[in-house]
Amino acid sequence: MSKGKxxxxxxxxxxxxxxxxxxxxxxxxxxxxMYPEEVMELPxxxxxxxxxxxxxxxxxxxxxxxxxxxxxxxxxxxxxLAKGGEKQAKPKxxxxxxxxxxxxxxxxxxxxxxxxxxxxxxxxVAFDSFEAQIFKPKDFExxxxxxRYKKPPRRVKPRMDPKRxxxxxxxx
Numbered sequence: 156m157s158k159g160k161x162x163x164x165x166x167x168x169x170x171x172x173x174x175x176x177x178x179x180x181x182x183x184x185x186x187x188x189m190y191p192e193e194v195m196e197l198p199x200x201x202x203x204x205x206x207x208x209x210x211x212x213x214x215x216x217x218x219x220x221x222x223x224x225x226x227x228x229x230x231x232x233x234x235x236l237a238k239g240g241e242k243q244a245k246p247k248x249x250x251x252x253x254x255x256x257x258x259x260x261x262x263x264x265x266x267x268x269x270x271x272x273x274x275x276x277x278x279x280v281a282f283d284s285f286e287a288q289i290f291k292p293k294d295f296e297x298x299x300x301x302x303r304y305k306k307p308p309r310r311v312k313p314r315m316d317p318k319r320x321x322x323x324x325x326x327x
Contacts, residue, residue, distance in 0.1 A: 188311060188323055191304055196312040196326040202259045203278035204299035205252060212271040214247040218263035226256035227263055230292050249292035
């Protein structure tokens with residue numbers, strides 16, 4: 156009789172190995188970042204949340220067309236009525252973003268011909284509601300919310316340890 160995984164002896168050995176792993180990690184420090192007391196130093200070129208500059212946007216709509224997650228949407232600009240017979244300009248469409256759908260692929264940033272859309276280093280924002288994650292053009296233009304900590308976090312950077320895997324050391 157072979158010592159396979161489906162035999163009672165094989166299953167017992169698997170359980171004992173799992174218990175051994177659990178006991179081992181009771182005494183070895185955790186390998187996770189203790190957020191928000193610690194924050195990981197992000198590498199250059201990290202794709203965080205998206206910043207939008209309406210002043211240089213040409214309303215081409217390429218960002219909304221290329222978005223694979225359908226997170227970008229073009230919204231019709233709200234215009235006020237013309238006064239005294241003035242000719243009213245044709246309203247434009249401007250992008251908004253739905254962070255519940257965004258996968259941070261960067262396609263919108265790459266395709267924007269004027270550079271009106273770019274990534275920022277902010278990535279760890281918590282929202283109070285589902286609706287708060289949907290930014291119409293006016294909100295999108297103000298940028299992602301700033302992360303506020305009760306006290307400044309300790310910055311850490313990942314390091315590969317051959318025995319333990321990824322560990323974190325102070326970045327300062």
